[in-house]
Amino acid sequence: MTARILDGKRIADELLERIKGRVAARVAAGKSRPGLAVMLVGSDPASAVYVKNKRKACKEVGFRSFDYDLPAETAQAELEALIDRLNTDQRVHGILLQLPLPPHVDATALINRIDPRKDVDGFNAANVGALVLRQRGLRPCTPKGVMTLLAHTDRPVRGQHAVVVGVSNHVGRPMALELLLAGCTTTSCHKFTRDLPGFVSQADLVVVAVGRPGLVKGEWIKPGAIVIDIGINRLDDGSLVGDVEFDAAAQRASWITPVPGGVGRMTVATLIENTLEAAETFFD
Numbered sequence: 001m002t003a004r005i006l007d008g009k010r011i012a013d014e015l016l017e018r019i020k021g022r023v024a025a026r027v028a029a030g031k032s033r034p035g036l037a038v039m040l041v042g043s044d045p046a047s048a049v050y051v052k053n054k055r056k057a058c059k060e061v062g063f064r065s066f067d068y069d070l071p072a073e074t075a076q077a078e079l080e081a082l083i084d085r086l087n088t089d090q091r092v093h094g095i096l097l098q099l100p101l102p103p104h105v106d107a108t109a110l111i112n113r114i115d116p117r118k119d120v121d122g123f124n125a126a127n128v129g130a131l132v133l134r135q136r137g138l139r140p141c142t143p144k145g146v147m148t149l150l151a152h153t154d155r156p157v158r159g160q161h162a163v164v165v166g167v168s169n170h171v172g173r174p175m176a177l178e179l180l181l182a183g184c185t186t187t188s189c190h191k192f193t194r195d196l197p198g199f200v201s202q203a204d205l206v207v208v209a210v211g212r213p214g215l216v217k218g219e220w221i222k223p224g225a226i227v228i229d230i231g232i233n234r235l236d237d238g239s240l241v242g243d244v245e246f247d248a249a250a251q252r253a254s255w256i257t258p259v260p261g262g263v264g265r266m267t268v269a270t271l272i273e274n275t276l277e278a279a280e281t282f283f284d
């Protein structure tokens with residue numbers, strides 16, 4: 001079997017196009033133009049690329065983009081004061097604090113200081129709690145974007161055995177929850193898992209979010225499985241690869257996401273989707 005490509009670029013572009021239409025319609029109807037504030041602290045090169053893509057997507061769909069590029073030495077109190085201002089700024093419907101933050105900063109305190117109605121990353125405790133309890137809230141972008149991608153395959157996710165490799169706060173753990181809530185039987189694998197190949201080979205659906213190139217071998221993939229690769233790793237030669245051995249996995253899978261052009265684009269599009277959702281749900 002050769003896998004079909006789950007084309008995150010195309011699906012993300014289609015989502016952004018639909019959002020652009022909804023923004024134009026709401027502005028024409030006299031409603032506010034959605035605004036996203038993106039805070040970048042320091043000069044981490046990968047973060048600078050992600051932030052550039054987020055700001056670009058904002059402008060493409062007709063949002064207002066409020067850009068804050070702050071020096072790495074910015075004090076906690078200053079960041080808190082900026083979040084407080086953005087929380088009450090009526091032009092701002094979403095606040096994104098790009099991670100990682102410099103080590104002197106208490107990232108958890110800052111994330112939880114963002115008004116949950118403007119926490120478009122879905123990272124604060126209130127929104128993660130809302131996800132667990134199936135209550136109304138903003139959902140973490142990468143897992144939500146993966147669920148959108150999965151809706152573009154020819155298989156319903158309900159009833160599948162999903163194996164999620166990686167249990168990070170913002171990706172792996174909420175990913176397992178999303179799949180559980182969608183009716184999968186879910187297994188989370190992590191650094192203490194004894195037989196990773198054994199678990200992966202039982203999966204109808206494998207989602208990998210670790211950040212280690214080639215961690216998941218193609219030969220582990222059950223024939224016909226769906227493979228979602230969230231890893232983005234830059235190799236010494238400058239190329240980007242995921243956490244899954246793509247070529248070998250694509251020989252066995254039914255569907256597979258490429259890196260780049262898979263989940264990364266969906267994360268950005270979902271952030272934009274969450275910002276429009278925040279404006280419509282909480283501020284109209």
Ligand code: GUN
Binds near residue numbers: 096100121142
């Ligand atoms: N750093 C890497 N990915 C992300 C993301 O999706 N959101 C934020 N805030 N920081 C990140």
